[in-house]
Amino acid sequence: MxxxxxxxxxxxxxxxxxxxxxxxxxxxxxxxxxxxxxxANGVKEIVPVSTLEDCKALQxxxxxxxxxxxxxxxxxxxxxxxxFEYMDEKVKGKKVAVTTTNGTxxxxxxxxxxxxxxxxxxxxxxxxxxxxxxxxxxxxxxAGWKGxxxxxxxxxxxxxxxxxxxxxxxxxxxxLAAEAMYLTAKNDIMKYMKDSSxxxxxxxxxxxxxxxxxxxxxxxxVIPYLSGKSLLSKK
Ligand code: MLT
Numbered sequence: 546m547x548x549x550x551x552x553x554x555x556x557x558x559x560x561x562x563x564x565x566x567x568x569x570x571x572x573x574x575x576x577x578x579x580x581x582x583x584x585a586n587g588v589k590e591i592v593p594v595s596t597l598e599d600c601k602a603l604q605x606x607x608x609x610x611x612x613x614x615x616x617x618x619x620x621x622x623x624x625x626x627x628x629f630e631y632m633d634e635k636v637k638g639k640k641v642a643v644t645t646t647n648g649t650x651x652x653x654x655x656x657x658x659x660x661x662x663x664x665x666x667x668x669x670x671x672x673x674x675x676x677x678x679x680x681x682x683x684x685x686x687x688a689g690w691k692g693x694x695x696x697x698x699x700x701x702x703x704x705x706x707x708x709x710x711x712x713x714x715x716x717x718x719x720x721l722a723a724e725a726m727y728l729t730a731k732n733d734i735m736k737y738m739k740d741s742s743x744x745x746x747x748x749x750x751x752x753x754x755x756x757x758x759x760x761x762x763x764x765x766x767v768i769p770y771l772s773g774k775s776l777l778s779k780k
Contacts, residue, residue: 567658
């Protein structure tokens, strides 16, 4: 039976063989939620890069440039990392280069995978329906926070595992634990997440509305996938 596994932080990724597998990268607060929102609202393509310098270089070549570090917008860039910025009229039809603290790094650490998809609560159903019919094993990579475990990405991993458990076998205990967390939290994800370290960090930066937006389930049917250096959308 095809398998699904969960890598709780990118620091553990060396223990997983990504070849021939599908990697679903998740960074609920807020990188992958932004990527899904942007492509669902008319952004042409999104190029995830690891450094501010790479993002600046693409800005100089005409891309809109989004850059976040430690939750805040980096100086000298067009956008930070709020999903609301990715739904603005100014980004429609545009190419956006993006670098964030964790999410873009997790994408770059997954490049040996057969297919890289972007997951968020916002596209949970679209992603589940797509993956059900795939033959490859899946690894859900949680972006975490600077190499450490985080709650919100694991909750999403648990939700995806829960919705795919009739089609995929859990490969080890991480999917089991993630699903258990999701089943505990699913009736009030905001209540469960409000004490998470990044939710508190973002609250201090006064972007609680971003958190409320990012935990909505299945409001978009786009599935961003990596094609070369760019994220495009499967609809
Ligand atoms: C990240 O990539 O670390 C996050 O998306 C950060 C954020 O948006 O606050």
